[in-house]
Amino acid sequence: MQHIRNFCVIAHIDHGKSTLSDRLLEYTKTISERDMQHQALDDMDIERERGITIKAHAIQLNYEHTDGIKYTFNLIDTPGHVDFSYEVSRSIAACEGALLLVDATQGIQAQTISNLYLAIEHNLEIIPVLNKIDMESAMIDQVADQIIELIGCDKSDIILASGKTGIGVPELMTAIVNKVPAPKGDPNGKLQALIFDSVFNSFRGIIVYYRILNGNLKKGDKVRFFNTGKNYEAEEVGILKMTLIPKQEVLCGDVGYIITGIKDAKEIKVGD
Numbered sequence: 563m564q565h566i567r568n569f570c571v572i573a574h575i576d577h578g579k580s581t582l583s584d585r586l587l588e589y590t591k592t593i594s595e596r597d598m599q600h601q602a603l604d605d606m607d608i609e610r611e612r613g614i615t616i617k618a619h620a621i622q623l624n625y626e627h628t629d630g631i632k633y634t635f636n637l638i639d640t641p642g643h644v645d646f647s648y649e650v651s652r653s654i655a656a657c658e659g660a661l662l663l664v665d666a667t668q669g670i671q672a673q674t675i676s677n678l679y680l681a682i683e684h685n686l687e688i689i690p691v692l693n694k695i696d697m698e699s700a701m702i703d704q705v706a707d708q709i710i711e712l713i714g715c716d717k718s719d720i721i722l723a724s725g726k727t728g729i730g731v732p733e734l735m736t737a738i739v740n741k742v743p744a745p746k747g748d749p750n751g752k753l754q755a756l757i758f759d760s761v762f763n764s765f766r767g768i769i770v771y772y773r774i775l776n777g778n779l780k781k782g783d784k785v786r787f788f789n790t791g792k793n794y795e796a797e798e799v800g801i802l803k804m805t806l807i808p809k810q811e812v813l814c815g816d817v818g819y820i821i822t823g824i825k826d827a828k829e830i831k832v833g834d
Contacts, residue, residue, distance in 0.1 A: 563815040564744045568636045568773065569689075570653050572678055573663035574671035578693040581725035582663065583639060589731050590623040590635070593804055620653075620759070620771055620802045620817055627739050635738060636773075636802075636817040638758065650677050652832050656758040656773035656817065659687040659742030661734070662713070666692050666700035670708045678712070688713055689721065689737050696724040745773075745815030753777035753785065760830045768824040771802065773817050780811045785822065789831035794822035 573579040587593045623635040638653045654660065660681040664670055681688060690709045695702055706720050721737060723730030755772040763769055779785070783796045798821040800808040812818035824830065 563747065563749070563813075565631065565633045566636070566745055566815045567633060567659065567738050567742045568638065568657045568745055568815075568817060569659040569661060569738060569742050570638045570657045570681075570686075571661045571663055572650075572674060572681060573661075573693075574665070574668075574674045578665060578725040579639075579663055582691075582693060582723065583637065583725075585725055585728045585731050586623060586635075586637065586734075587621070587804075589728070589735065590625050592621065592623050622801050622803055622817065625735055625739075628736070633739055634816070638817065651680055652758045654681050654684050654686065655833070656756055657684075657686055658745060659689060659738065661738075662688050662690045662709070663693050664691070664705060664709060666694045666702050666705050667697050669701065669705045670712060675712070687742050688715075689734075689741055690715055690719060691721045691723050691730070691734060693723050693725055695722045696727050696729060747774070747814045748776045749778060749814040751776040751814075753779055753783070755779065757830065757832055757834045759832060760827070762827060766798075766821050768822075768827060768830050769806070770820050770822075770824075770830055771817070772820065774812060774814050776814060778811055778813050779818070779820065781809075785820070787829065787831075787834055789834045790829050792829065794824065797821050797823055 571579050619639040621637050623637060625633045625635055627633060638656055662678060690713060692702060692705060694700060706717055709720055710717060721730050721733050723734060754776040755774045757770055757772050759771040761769050779796060779799050781796055781799050784793055785796055786793050798808055799812050799818060800806055801818050806819055
């Protein structure tokens with residue numbers, strides 16, 4: 563568990579969150595440059611067309627730090643639009659850290675502040691990132707001062723980055739390792755997991771995304787959803803890459819998915 567980092571990205575619409583996420587996928591070789599497409603985590607056509615993340619996504623990155631230690635990063639993507647604040651709140655609840663992403667050409671926006679307060683309420687470690695520093699209209703010093711005033715950090719804590727060119731990505735990875743706390747929990751305890759999202763698949767039924775708080779989840783285990791009190795069998799469990807990767811077991815502190823054959827979305831309550 564000490565080598566797991568669960569984090570989300572807080573950003574206003576059009577501040578470059580999806581583009582920066584693309585660079586993280588490339589840097590960790592989660593997806594090859596040959597297979598890379600713009601806004602890889604945005605799989606709806608309207609998301610790519612408008613540049614807006616609507617549906618929260620989660621993806622696991624494998625990162626080898628400069629000291630040779632291998633880490634598992636779970637990036638829980640969040641919508642940037644004001645209308646999706648509930649999706650943001652449940653994503654935040656599954657994390658220990660948040661990247662506060664601010665556009666150097668626009669400065670801090672109101673929606674960013676409201677999501678930041680959500681993260682602070684959940685005691686998340688905040689890593690400030692100043693994006694789009696390669697733009698001619700970037701106001702690096704002025705916007706950095708806004709961030710310092712907002713969260714009380716030192717100027718040296720702010721990572722200067724560009725989602726377009728990849729500037730600052732290595733420094734960002736190091737900051738995630740050093741600043742975001744490892745998840746806590748009892749690997750030997752009874753299974754407890756927080757549901758933060760679900761999707762409907764016409765062939766598989768409801769696919770539930772969760773973060774394990776205590777215990778472990780194995781394929782074939784009996785699980786109970788507290789919202790309904792109903793019991794199900796874990797037909798398939800696994801981790802979230804660009805596609806679903808089945809595993810025999812998902813461990814404490816990690817993020818994964820479960821398929822139980824549930825067809826009715828009413829049986830799954832996010833936050834359960």
